[in-house]
Amino acid sequence: MKKEYLYTPGPVTVPPEVLLKLAEPMYHHRTPRFKKMFGEVNTKLKTVFRTENDIITFTSSGTGAMEASVVNFLSPGDKVVTINGGKFGERWTLLAKAYGIDYNEMMIEWGCAPDPAELEKILAADPSIKAVYTELTETSTGSVFDIEAIGNVVAKTDAILVVDAVSGIGADDIHVDAWKVDVCVAGSQKAFMIPPGLGFMSVSEKAWKLADESKLPKFYFDAKKARKSIAENNTPYTPAHTLLEALNVSLSMIVEEGIDNVIARHTRLANAVREGVKALGLKLYSKSPANALTAIEFDSIDAEELRKYLKAEGIFVAGGQNDAKGKIIRVAMMGYATESDVMNALSVLERSLLKVGMNIEPGKSLAAAQKVLIG
Amino acid sequence: MKKEYLYTPGPVTVPPEVLLKLAEPMYHHRTPRFKKMFGEVNTKLKTVFRTENDIITFTSSGTGAMEASVVNFLSPGDKVVTINGGKFGERWTLLAKAYGIDYNEMMIEWGCAPDPAELEKILAADPSIKAVYTELTETSTGSVFDIEAIGNVVAKTDAILVVDAVSGIGADDIHVDAWKVDVCVAGSQKAFMIPPGLGFMSVSEKAWKLADESKLPKFYFDAKKARKSIAENNTPYTPAHTLLEALNVSLSMIVEEGIDNVIARHTRLANAVREGVKALGLKLYSKSPANALTAIEFDSIDAEELRKYLKAEGIFVAGGQNDAKGKIIRVAMMGYATESDVMNALSVLERSLLKVGMNIEPGKSLAAAQKVLIG
Numbered sequence: 001m002k003k004e005y006l007y008t009p010g011p012v013t014v015p016p017e018v019l020l021k022l023a024e025p026m027y028h029h030r031t032p033r034f035k036k037m038f039g040e041v042n043t044k045l046k047t048v049f050r051t052e053n054d055i056i057t058f059t060s061s062g063t064g065a066m067e068a069s070v071v072n073f074l075s076p077g078d079k080v081v082t083i084n085g086g087k088f089g090e091r092w093t094l095l096a097k098a099y100g101i102d103y104n105e106m107m108i109e110w111g112c113a114p115d116p117a118e119l120e121k122i123l124a125a126d127p128s129i130k131a132v133y134t135e136l137t138e139t140s141t142g143s144v145f146d147i148e149a150i151g152n153v154v155a156k157t158d159a160i161l162v163v164d165a166v167s168g169i170g171a172d173d174i175h176v177d178a179w180k181v182d183v184c185v186a187g188s189q190k191a192f193m194i195p196p197g198l199g200f201m202s203v204s205e206k207a208w209k210l211a212d213e214s215k216l217p218k219f220y221f222d223a224k225k226a227r228k229s230i231a232e233n234n235t236p237y238t239p240a241h242t243l244l245e246a247l248n249v250s251l252s253m254i255v256e257e258g259i260d261n262v263i264a265r266h267t268r269l270a271n272a273v274r275e276g277v278k279a280l281g282l283k284l285y286s287k288s289p290a291n292a293l294t295a296i297e298f299d300s301i302d303a304e305e306l307r308k309y310l311k312a313e314g315i316f317v318a319g320g321q322n323d324a325k326g327k328i329i330r331v332a333m334m335g336y337a338t339e340s341d342v343m344n345a346l347s348v349l350e351r352s353l354l355k356v357g358m359n360i361e362p363g364k365s366l367a368a369a370q371k372v373l374i375g
Numbered sequence: 376m377k378k379e380y381l382y383t384p385g386p387v388t389v390p391p392e393v394l395l396k397l398a399e400p401m402y403h404h405r406t407p408r409f410k411k412m413f414g415e416v417n418t419k420l421k422t423v424f425r426t427e428n429d430i431i432t433f434t435s436s437g438t439g440a441m442e443a444s445v446v447n448f449l450s451p452g453d454k455v456v457t458i459n460g461g462k463f464g465e466r467w468t469l470l471a472k473a474y475g476i477d478y479n480e481m482m483i484e485w486g487c488a489p490d491p492a493e494l495e496k497i498l499a500a501d502p503s504i505k506a507v508y509t510e511l512t513e514t515s516t517g518s519v520f521d522i523e524a525i526g527n528v529v530a531k532t533d534a535i536l537v538v539d540a541v542s543g544i545g546a547d548d549i550h551v552d553a554w555k556v557d558v559c560v561a562g563s564q565k566a567f568m569i570p571p572g573l574g575f576m577s578v579s580e581k582a583w584k585l586a587d588e589s590k591l592p593k594f595y596f597d598a599k600k601a602r603k604s605i606a607e608n609n610t611p612y613t614p615a616h617t618l619l620e621a622l623n624v625s626l627s628m629i630v631e632e633g634i635d636n637v638i639a640r641h642t643r644l645a646n647a648v649r650e651g652v653k654a655l656g657l658k659l660y661s662k663s664p665a666n667a668l669t670a671i672e673f674d675s676i677d678a679e680e681l682r683k684y685l686k687a688e689g690i691f692v693a694g695g696q697n698d699a700k701g702k703i704i705r706v707a708m709m710g711y712a713t714e715s716d717v718m719n720a721l722s723v724l725e726r727s728l729l730k731v732g733m734n735i736e737p738g739k740s741l742a743a744a745q746k747v748l749i750g
Contacts, residue, residue: 006401010613014401022617023398026381026389026570028691059572060595061434063612067595098594189613195401197434197572197615217592219473220435220442237438238385238564240572240615242397316403 004314007345009139009167009293009332011189011196014246015253018194021246029241030234037241037248039233044251047259048169048192049184049202051176056226058199059240062166062187065199067095068221069162069183073131073207075215076100080131081122081159083114086140087321088164092133099216104129110324111141111295113288116149123157130210131160137168140321142295142330143286144172151180160207166190166199170254171266171292171334182207188243191266191292193250193335197243203227266291269333269342272369276346279368280353280360285328293318293332301356303329309352315345339373379689382720384514384542384668384707386564386571389621390628393569396621404616405609412616412623414608419626422634423544423567424559424577426551431601433574434615437541437562440574442470443596444537444558448506448582450590451475455506456497456534458489461515462696463539467508474591479504485699486516486670488663491524498532505585506535512543515696517670517705518661519547526555535582541565541574545629546641546667546709557582563618566641566667568625568710572618578602641666644708644717647747651721651740655728660703668693668707676731678704684727690720714748 006013027033045055058064074080080101082092085108096103104122108114114134123129132154137144147163154161160182165174169184170191176184181204188198203211203223211224225236254262270291274284277296285295298306304326307319320328331345346365353360381388402408420430433439449455455476457467460483471478479497483489489509498504507529512519522538529536535557540549544559545566551559556579563573578586578598586599600611629637645666649659652671660670673681679701682694695703706720721740728735 004400004402006403008403011401011403011616019398019400023394025379025394026386027379028381028383028386029571059434059436060439061613061615064435064595095594098597099592187613195615195617196404196613197618217474219470220439221595222473238436238562238571240436240570240618241386242570243572243615 002314004316005341005344006316007331007333007341008316008318009190009330009334010187012193012332012335014193014195015250015336018246018249021249022242024245026242029239034241035233037245041244041248041251042230042233044255045200047255048251049176050174050178050259051184051202053176053202053204054227054230055200055202056223056230057235057239057244058201058221059197060199061196062185062199063091064221065185065187065201066091066164068199068201068223069185070095070099070101071214071216071218071221072223073160073183073210073214074099074101075213077102078130079104079126079128080133081106081119081129083108083132083134085112085114085135085143086110086138088139088166089135092164111143111286113143113145114150116146116153119150120153123153123159127158129157129159131162133162134164136163136165136174137172137290137292139167139293140324141286142290142293143288144168144290145288147174147181148179155180160204160210167292168290170262172290173263176202188247191335192247193253194243194246197240198247266333268373269337269339270294272339272342272372273331273333273346275372276342276365276369279364280350285324292334293330295328295330297328301358302326306352306356309355310348313348313351315348342369342373377689379691380716380719381691382706382708382716383691383693384565384705384709385562387566387568387707387710389568389570390625390711393621393624396624397617399620401617404614409616410608412620416619416623416626417605417608419630420575422630423626424551425549425553425634426559426577428551428577428579429602429605430575430577431598431605432610432614432619433576433596434572435574436571437560437574438466439596440560440562440576441466441539443574443576443598444560445470445474445476446589446591446593446596447598448535448558448585448589449474449476450588452477453505454479454501454503455508456481456494456504458483458507458509460487460489460510460518461485461513463514463541464510467539471508486518486661488518488520489525491521491528494525495528498528498534502533504532504534506537508537509539511538511540511549512547512665512667514542514668515699516661517665517668518663519543519665520663522549522556523554530555535579535585542667543665545637547665548638551577563622566710567622568628569618569621572615573622641708643748644712644714645669647714647717647744648706648708648721650747651717651744654739654743655725655735660699667709668705670703670705672703676733677701681727681731684730685723688723688726690723717744717748
């Protein structure tokens, strides 16, 4: 017998009550029943985003919503800043390139966070910059960026701030309205605790004004068209409405726990993982570690071999990407995760480290994590 | 107690064994387990499409796959023919407009099918036309188009033939290779018998050549990038893999029945509905009626009121769109539909017609349908 635990930074474990919702009989999406459910989803999404702005739902992965945040607000040749501190920041640059946008790429060392003062200088030097594209949580490095500080910098300019919060929202805090985030992008398979297939995008009034001028071509990801439909709790094209039904259940779990409590839980669990890891003498890969996932760095062992031992005991974590492959593992306590999951992950991590020949003292990470959890 | 039956032209009833698959625990999509499953899906999809061409799967609704069939093969200013015989044919024109394509719109009266000879003249008059966009089944009118004849016309030119088979494939026959269809678009919530959320697009070598020259911007729907991933049974971005798992189950049901038998079943059921309806003195809306759905026309009663009576007995059918609203109902026997569903739908239709005050002889449609089913 083997029990499996999904501690990857998306997809994450889907709660059984949400899974059962997915097994309910099909119904038609152009009905009052759909509108009622979608209305509830739209209200609850605003609680998680901490916004009064419209939130558009696309049937797509998070990348589709990222594309929507480019094509709806820009015109060919527009100038933007893309903040690239990992695989997902790089995606902003690739998107800008694909759409003929004039991008200024702010390169950040992997595992680091951008310096808002540097961004301020870039924006001051060129008032024609239309938008700044950044991450909340850079999943490839386990880093969280200071969106509040970045928001204050961008809000003073004519540019809009676009944040990829796909992996972060619901685990790493983001206050879309208070932090002046104009466009916030999210995905369903992370802290929202449902399967992949839905992308979200909140849009501020400042961003809607840019949408009115935007000349990039769009159709499926047309936000203005979607906004009209959403006013009637509808969608322009057939939505993945069974995923929306599942989302309505998982959002209720989040709202019932309270978004502040949800963020506090993720903070507590991430702290416990970090303290546990450090107690074993291991290093965190990120200098600005996120709640959503913890990247652990190894010098002396092959991280991919370690993952095999973790997997053999039913623990699924992510490895490193690009140059970080073989050097890090990424452990996510995201969404449907509790204290039990932290202790479980650390316990198997200790046994696996011994198996790859590392000299650690068993129980040390558990004691350190326990200390954090007791508080 | 009320039992509900979904006879709308998508979404359709999802078989219980497929629903249960959706309730299985989440797993990660960058794993051998995913690749094995996706490989099986890709092989079985080819059986349904009757093609050896690559089939790209997008996490999107059918409209997303339609957009993919525009942005991947064209450049700004390219000339195309769009065949518009209803709401979905019109979508081709709207897509062409959104992407700055020079379109020649072939308008077809609602309920009619295009004349291949007329298309031949248009293509002969302008050899620079790059593509012809048409429907297999026009869902708004319940019409099926003669793709084999259209394929023969287009194959003689340099243009590619793009067919929206979203509502048709698996119910109305299409032989992608034999009928020279270069790009065939489909969606998951129709005869594939799973929830909405996946779009499919098959691509011929003739179309891949056009893809090499295409200058329209694209990222999420980039077919060339997806083709590289699919060669390794992978996807460029996070797929809705739990829907793919469900699809693998429903495709197995189709392959086990045999695609020829599946089409024969849909033909038999549609014939039974048509004969039943005609026996009541009712008219078919389409002059070229499809298998996927039957549009029934009413002169003397309000079709929307009729739908209310059908719904009161648990039968969900679609109404008319645009000018056809209130004039037609659209009854789909698609996917998980059998003889029992035909008899059930006709039986409730008879009772509902009496309730709206139509003078029909009860049992007549049932006897006529029964005759077809007995064969």
